[in-house]
Amino acid sequence: MTLYLDQLHGSLADPLLDSMTFLNEITDRHPEAISFAPGRPFEGFFETDRVAEYLDVYVEHLRSERGLMEDQVRSTLFQYGPTKGIVAELIARTLANDEGLAVAPEALVVTVGAQEGMVLVLRALCADRDDVLLVSSPCYVGVTGAARLLDISTVPVPEGDPAAVVNAARALRAEGRHPRALYVVPDFANPSGVSLPTAVRRELLAAARAQGLVVIEDNPYGFFTRTGRTRPTLKALDEHRVVVHLGSFAKTCFPGARLGYVLADQEVVAPDGGVTLLADQLAKLKSMTTVNTPALSQAVIGGLLIRHDFRLRAANAAAVAHYAAGLSTLLAELERTFPAAERAAGLGVSWNQPEGGYFTVLSVPFRADAAAVRRCAEEYGVLWTPMADFYPGGGGEQRLRLSSSSLTVAQVREGVRRLAAFIRAEVG
């Protein structure tokens, strides 16, 4: 039987997915290129034999701290488990230490990465075609993709602009639509690298509350400060349960576990007056997406949390230093390569100054599109990501995203050298 793409779900014809496929393909075709493209963690801190060690630590925890008998230990690892997960308490302890969050374990749902968490939250909050998700623009493609999968409309609002959120919500309601939530990455955002000042965070929460919007906070990079400065998460500032907090262990532990969580402590009132937590409603949906998060992944990350005394910030000290060095090198090399005097003379090249995280945005005076990626890869051996893919409402055509996260300092230096040669050739 032959199927026809234009009869399949519309998300499959979305150019965004094709551009992700394109980037994967071009990366495969140029294995020797230096890649500023993927938002991947650095691999130098991974150690293969740690998996079995963490598993042992978790099993020992089940035996000695939780007092489980051997057959219960076995069931915990091998059998179907609770939909909300088996390590919520361990995660809650870690969030208390690392973020100062007082989290009730029953408000957590352990998910297959933050991505599944996004799907669950969007699905729960958006009931019909008039329900709208506001997204900070530029925006992580995972959330616009998840919305597309679920046929949920998204409306972009400029990143870090509480007044724009209010205006967008009002305009939507004037059209008879229902703005339901706002997606935002407050720390070292993907793709912009931007961090919101604490005052803006408070204004954003007040604006969301006034407009009846749930704030969906996604915070995969929060630990990775370059300047030493850290700010409270939106959830830590949240006095009115406005914020649903998405967490990920992909960057703070490792991606291969695919472990994330949703902190959803909102009360949900049923027509009969019964009250549940939003986390319980998300768990109902999860029983239809993946049933459970793999116990193996939960056990290994659980063991890692125990081993590090429920303090991932401390456990990530070397990683924080690595990412800071890479990002600082990137910024310094850009400055050295494109000096201020040359920029002032109208070179048309500029970049932002992220305070941490994986990403920097570079503006250039030419179209930074797929064709440019291909030219740059083939002729200069360096890869990056076009920013236009991250603007749901259009924009960013002359910007590119540089990720320094998976590279060594030496690779960053060589990468900037190659990139500069490409840019000068394009400009010249």
Next chain:
Amino acid sequence: MTLYLDQLHGSLADPLLDSMTFLNEITDRHPEAISFAPGRPFEGFFETDRVAEYLDVYVEHLRSERGLMEDQVRSTLFQYGPTKGIVAELIARTLANDEGLAVAPEALVVTVGAQEGMVLVLRALCADRDDVLLVSSPCYVGVTGAARLLDISTVPVPEGDPAAVVNAARALRAEGRHPRALYVVPDFANPSGVSLPTAVRRELLAAARAQGLVVIEDNPYGFFTRTGRTRPTLKALDEHRVVVHLGSFAKTCFPGARLGYVLADQEVVAPDGGVTLLADQLAKLKSMTTVNTPALSQAVIGGLLIRHDFRLRAANAAAVAHYAAGLSTLLAELERTFPAAERAAGLGVSWNQPEGGYFTVLSVPFRADAAAVRRCAEEYGVLWTPMADFYPGGGGEQRLRLSSSSLTVAQVREGVRRLAAFIRAEVG
């Protein structure tokens, strides 16, 4: 912020989800009850220290057979990986041995259980509100739940009735709707226990092909024959790529890995004439649901497949015998407890004779609803599942599903004794 259930997605108000929650709660409240309720594998074959062993086997396979260097092994386990997975080739070899299927690894997508596979397949095939999924009725709640999550309409057709499939497809088209696929569990189905004769399988494939329907075959229980008899899967009989085959390792390995796969070898033609496999389209969607299937789960199941020489049927010999003994005991005890003479005299109790799998359906002369489950649990210490939950179009109100899978033979005997006492009390 308070949320209101009737403003959240409609799937959350579906009584089906509440009835699953109810069954979980009542199971928790009666830990000493004998439970015929859950479709869980028997735990007696799980061994905790095998996890690390299988992981070692997989790592050794990466080193010696795939020739990966140590840093590549590390990346494979810890880093983000290919969306379609890392063990497709190992699964393909196993399917060749166990099912006689010649599978191209690139036609496989490794998923977080068969449940995620269902979500991906339904999402890909059903583009808008006029697209309809036909489901065998009675039907596994995971597929009707996944459809509900995605706002996809389902239409029930009687199980194993190819003519009814044709009639339903024609009737839908006459209404201007588009029947897109048929979901079916051909072997020892959940919940009915029914297996389709090979001739019916062929007729079903011919009917689906004639009506332009993709057949979604879900086959978690196929190994567990009670009679020694096995039949070819729909995919093995599929000469025209009509069948998308969902696979699960939950019952043949263990649920805690949450590992499944989709075999989707259909060609998809794009408007520009480009041809891809349906598996590649499913992978695009997967990048928006879970990004990757956890490498840890893939590695452990991969190691298990290698360790068992890619022959899970042979590896499951003891499990097959266990399930056969439990099911045969259940049927024999029912026969002994409710003899044919008493049934012929109008007792109103009957059951089917599954050839294998986990499930038997019992008909009783009273409403087998949640209230009955509660009475039976509280007063008789035995649990079961109401069948009505499995009929999307209504029906099954006086039937209950008995699962013998997770019980020992002694528990099955005692469970039937208790259940019989309950039934006689209800009838009397």
